[in-house]
Amino acid sequence: VTALEAVATALFGALAGILSGLLGVGGGIVMVPYLGLALGLDQHVAEGTSLLVIVPTAMAGVLAHARRGRVDWRTGRLLGILGVFGAIAGAQVALVVPPTVLRRVFAGFLVLIGIRFLRRSLSPSKDVGAPAGE
Amino acid sequence: MLIGLLAGVLSGFLGVGGGILMVPALVLLFRFPQSAAHATSLAAIVPIGLAGGISFAVAGEVAYLPALVLSTTSIAGAVLGARLMARIPERSLQGLFGAALLLAAVRLAL
Numbered sequence: 001v002t003a004l005e006a007v008a009t010a011l012f013g014a015l016a017g018i019l020s021g022l023l024g025v026g027g028g029i030v031m032v033p034y035l036g037l038a039l040g041l042d043q044h045v046a047e048g049t050s051l052l053v054i055v056p057t058a059m060a061g062v063l064a065h066a067r068r069g070r071v072d073w074r075t076g077r078l079l080g081i082l083g084v085f086g087a088i089a090g091a092q093v094a095l096v097v098p099p100t101v102l103r104r105v106f107a108g109f110l111v112l113i114g115i116r117f118l119r120r121s122l123s124p125s126k127d128v129g130a131p132a133g134e
Numbered sequence: 135m136l137i138g139l140l141a142g143v144l145s146g147f148l149g150v151g152g153g154i155l156m157v158p159a160l161v162l163l164f165r166f167p168q169s170a171a172h173a174t175s176l177a178a179i180v181p182i183g184l185a186g187g188i189s190f191a192v193a194g195e196v197a198y199l200p201a202l203v204l205s206t207t208s209i210a211g212a213v214l215g216a217r218l219m220a221r222i223p224e225r226s227l228q229g230l231f232g233a234a235l236l237l238a239a240v241r242l243a244l
Contacts, residue, residue: 006203009200009203009204010203010204010206010207011207012204013203013204013205013206013207013208013211014207014208014210014211015211016204016208016211017207017208017209017210017211017212017213017214017215018211018212018214018215018218019211019215019234020151020153020176020208020211020212020215021176021211021212021213021214021215021216021217021218021219022172022215022216022218022219022222022227022230023153023157023172023215023230023231023234024153024156024157024171024172024173024174024175024176024231025150025151025153025154025157025175025179025234026145026150026151026152026153026179026183027151027208028145028148028150028151029150029154029234029237029238029241031204032148032150033241035197035200039197039200041197041200042195044190044193044195045190045195045196045197047148047190047195048186048187048189048190048191048193048195048196048197049190049196049197049198049200049201049204050150051145051146051183051186051187051190052183052187052190052191052196052198052201052205053201053204053205053208054150054151054179054183054187055180055183055184055187056205056208056209057205057208057209057211057212058151058176058177058179058180058183058212059180060208060209060210060212060213061173061176061212061213061215061216062173062176062177062179062180064212064213064216064217065172065173065176065216065219066173066177068173068216068220070169070170070172070173070174070219071170071173071174071176071177072166072170072173072174073174073177075160075164075166075174075178076174076175076176076177076178077177077178078138079137079138079141079156079174079175079177079178080138080177080178080179080180080181080182081138081181082136082138082139082142083138083139083141083142083145083152083178083179083181083182083185084142084181084182084184084185085139085142085185086138086139086140086141086142086143086144086145086146086152086182087142087143087145087146087152087182087183087185087186087189088142088146088185088186088189089142089143089146090142090143090144090145090146090147090148090186091146091147091185091186091189091190091193092146092189093143093146093147094146094147094148095189095190095193095195103148103242103243104242104243106144106148106242107238107239107240107242107243108239108243110154110235110236110238110239110242111235111236111239113158113162113232113235114232114233114234114235114236114238114239115232115236116158116162116232117158117161117228117229117231117232117235118228118229118232118233118236119232120225120228120232121225121226121227121228121229121232122229
């Protein structure tokens with residue numbers, strides 16, 4: 001590992017962390033391409049490494065949010081428990097199948113949802129939802 | 135709650151946390167405010183990432199040194215991101231999330 005790689009990796013970690021804490025995502029979407037393209041890791045290794053980093057990152061983020069009363073633990077727990085089964089299944093599939101087609105389908109889905117969020121953000125009258133737990 | 139299962143599959147499959155699926159579900163289906171959806175999504179991501187990460191680790195598909203370096207700064211970043219949220223109005227947060235989804239879509243399609 002060169003000094004440049006170490007500094008770049010630290011910077012990408014910080015970027016992924018900020019995105020994670022602010023946007024409620026894991027940060028894998030920036031880490032996987034970085035690990036694959038910049039560090040030259042194999043796609044599977046990049047995904048596995050990203051998942052490991054996501055754990056302490058999300059933990060730090062959720063604790064910071066919980067202090068401010070933003071976490072709905074009941075819903076989070078339910079999603080998390082079901083997600084565990086999904087994650088194990090997904091990982092088994094990923095380890096044997098090239099994910100190109102699924103990725104493209106999912107990308108199309110994200111474009112639709114992304115546009116919807118942008119429109120909500122710009123529309124003057126749409127409600128932004130009730131407070132958590134109500 | 136199929137959303138949790140789907141988020142998990144996606145997470146294990148693509149090496150991501152699943153938040154890009156859970157946040158929209160919480161906001162659009164469960165009417166969560168954007169900020170609460172982001173925070174709650176993170177709570178679910180912890181066990182999901184753990185399960186996926188262990189699956190890959192068992193298969194020997196993990197690079198520990200980069201993981202360690204990334205984690206060090208990403209933990210600090212996450213706390214900073216959570217603080218930053220208080221300064222951003224719900225509506226702008228929605229816009230930011232929407233933009234992030236579009237970027238994620240581009241990255242996935244390539």
